[in-house]
Amino acid sequence: MRDIMGMMGKVKEMQAKMENLQTEIASLEVEGKSGGGLVTLRLTGKGDLLGVKIDPSLFKEDDVEILEDLIVAAHKDAKDKAEAIAAEKTKAVTAGLPIPPGMKFPF
Numbered sequence: 001m002r003d004i005m006g007m008m009g010k011v012k013e014m015q016a017k018m019e020n021l022q023t024e025i026a027s028l029e030v031e032g033k034s035g036g037g038l039v040t041l042r043l044t045g046k047g048d049l050l051g052v053k054i055d056p057s058l059f060k061e062d063d064v065e066i067l068e069d070l071i072v073a074a075h076k077d078a079k080d081k082a083e084a085i086a087a088e089k090t091k092a093v094t095a096g097l098p099i100p101p102g103m104k105f106p107f
Contacts (some may be wrong), residue, residue, distance in 0.1 A: 017093045025086045032078025039070040043078040045086060 028045030038058055042050040052074075058067050 014094060018090075021089055021093050025082075025089065028082060028085060030078045030081045030085070032074045032076065032081060034073035034077060035070040039067070039074045041071070041074040041078050043075070043082055045082045047079050047082060049075065 025045035029050065030043050030045070032041045032043065033039065035055075035058075038055040040053040042052075044050060052071065054067065054071075058070075
């Protein structure tokens with residue numbers, strides 16, 4: 001019975017840490033770039049787009065398709081960075097707990 005109580009205590013502790021981690025991740029701001037810095041996007045840790053910065057040299061009629069592709073690439077870059085930071089922070093919070101492989105946090 002004592003082991004169950006200890007485990008419940010750890011679960012509650014992890015829950016509090018996960019709540020703090022979710023708040024911290026949500027407040028993150030990451031920047032993604034593409035085209036050698038010609039397009040830059042800012043995202044929250046949850047992947048919400050905060051801003052776009054486009055180098056004026058890209059504003060030519062023939063470059064619209066290229067510009068659209070660069071924006072998509074910059075968004076992916078920023079989102080990948082945010083997910084990597086979230087995974088790293090989650091791993092630190094859940095260290096030592098018997099969590100099945102492949103289980104993703106936060107839920």
